[in-house]
Amino acid sequence: MTEPTAASSAEAGTAAEATAAREAASSPEATAAPEAPDTVLEVRDLTVDLRGAAVQPGLVREVSFRVRRGGATALIGESGCGKTMTAMSLLGLLPREVRVSGGSAVLEGTDLLGLSPRQLARARGRRIGAVFQEPMSTLDPTMTVGDQIGESRRIHLRESRSAARVRARELLELVGIPNAAARLRAYPHELSGGMQQRVGIAAAIACDPPLLIADEPTTALDVTIQAEILDLLRELRREQDLAVLLVTHDLGVVADFCDEVVVMYAGGVAETAGTDELFGTPRHPYTSALIASVPTGAEPFSRLTSLPGRVPAAGSFPAGCRFAARCPFATDDCTRTDVYHDLATEPTRCLRVVRGEITPEAAA
Numbered sequence: 001m002t003e004p005t006a007a008s009s010a011e012a013g014t015a016a017e018a019t020a021a022r023e024a025a026s027s028p029e030a031t032a033a034p035e036a037p038d039t040v041l042e043v044r045d046l047t048v049d050l051r052g053a054a055v056q057p058g059l060v061r062e063v064s065f066r067v068r069r070g071g072a073t074a075l076i077g078e079s080g081c082g083k084t085m086t087a088m089s090l091l092g093l094l095p096r097e098v099r100v101s102g103g104s105a106v107l108e109g110t111d112l113l114g115l116s117p118r119q120l121a122r123a124r125g126r127r128i129g130a131v132f133q134e135p136m137s138t139l140d141p142t143m144t145v146g147d148q149i150g151e152s153r154r155i156h157l158r159e160s161r162s163a164a165r166v167r168a169r170e171l172l173e174l175v176g177i178p179n180a181a182a183r184l185r186a187y188p189h190e191l192s193g194g195m196q197q198r199v200g201i202a203a204a205i206a207c208d209p210p211l212l213i214a215d216e217p218t219t220a221l222d223v224t225i226q227a228e229i230l231d232l233l234r235e236l237r238r239e240q241d242l243a244v245l246l247v248t249h250d251l252g253v254v255a256d257f258c259d260e261v262v263v264m265y266a267g268g269v270a271e272t273a274g275t276d277e278l279f280g281t282p283r284h285p286y287t288s289a290l291i292a293s294v295p296t297g298a299e300p301f302s303r304l305t306s307l308p309g310r311v312p313a314a315g316s317f318p319a320g321c322r323f324a325a326r327c328p329f330a331t332d333d334c335t336r337t338d339v340y341h342d343l344a345t346e347p348t349r350c351l352r353v354v355r356g357e358i359t360p361e362a363a364a
């Protein structure tokens with residue numbers, strides 16, 4: 001199975017720097033912070049920067065969240081808010097010019113951010129499965145479906161070719177591919193987009209990882225197929241106890257599939273909440289704007305209709321609250337206060353909600 005192109009650049013580009021910094025963290029297991037028993041992944045204060053920039057834009061700043069066993073946590077926000085950078089940090093697939101500069105991401109006792117690129121490459125597939133918007137970014141067009149699903153088991157679990165093939169067939173059945181025995185011999189281009197994504201999911205979970213990271217896995221698919229893929233992921237959560245970190249800009253998908261939500265804005269977390277709580281009583285004006293921009297609750301947003309302006313680009317983030325220029329509730333205090341540091345322990349990074357000056361209802 002091939003990785004997205006970022007994989008090779010990340011590994012080549014980071015070799016010297018990351019080996020020195022990360023392999024020095026000799027035993028990530030020993031230093032990892034304790035997690036709640038049902039927590040599979042605990043991310044704390046993840047910070048991602050550009051390498052060598054004189055002034056750091058803070059592509060991702062102090063992002064914290066967790067994913068529970070069998071649960072699903074969503075990362076939502078408009079395009080450019082840092083969702084993919086966050087996900088790619090956990091997979092060790094950041095572009096060459098970008099690096100993790102702080103925080104921890106503990107997966108079942110191991111801090112992923114303390115692993116060397118080589119160790120992270122081993123964890124991908126074995127302990128973390130990944131699916132992306134374009135299934136062909138992870139599927140190898142030159143290999144049959146059966147070979148690429150089986151390859152993961154042969155490499156990570158040292159399984160024999162024949163045993164891997166048997167499991168590949170079972171996995172195709174598990175992800176709902178009809179006539180699995182014949183499909184093992186098919187090449188990815190012979191399948192529809194929905195079937196390719198199912199194969200991508202089968203390959204991602206081939207070694208029974210506890211965590212699946214899915215970055216916009218249904219965005220390229222039509223609505224019916226989208227629902228089928230979400231049903232499949234729901235079944236895998238229930239039956240395999242799979243934990244899912246779902247990156248999406250589609251609030252309908254969040255409401256339908258996730259139990260916890262991390263709302264990202266301009267590289268930081270605006271608010272973290274349970275799904276019902278988030279939709280019922282949003283605690284950040286940005287969350288309210290996201291919800292207001294989806295009148296039917298089922299359509300994805302790419303830009304907000306309820307608020308003017310755009311997400312500020314990395315490198316031109318304003319001081320204080322990064323949402324201030326678009327926020328109908330902004331006061332001078334908002335641009336003077338570093339909400340990321342000053343409100344680090346609050347469930348919302350909105351100064352005025354924390355102070356009780358505006359209520360979630362008023363913000364909504």
Ligand SMILES: Nc1ncnc2c1ncn2[C@@H]1O[C@H](COP(=O)(O)OP(=O)(O)O)[C@@H](O)[C@H]1O
Pocket residue numbers: 050059077078079080081082083084085086095097098313314
């Ligand atoms: N290779 C890169 N180098 C520098 N900045 C980048 C790179 N790729 C993305 N960015 C910037 O990082 C920020 C976060 O991007 P991304 O994580 O892709 O957002 P999202 O997935 O939420 O749409 C954006 O401001 C984007 O312009």
Ligand code: SF4
Pocket residue numbers: 284285286321322323324325327328329330331334339349350351352353
């Ligand atoms: S801190 Fe101020 S500008 Fe930022 S979201 Fe809250 S009210 Fe709006």
Ligand SMILES: [Mg+2]
Pocket residue numbers: 083084085
């Ligand atoms: Mg993205």
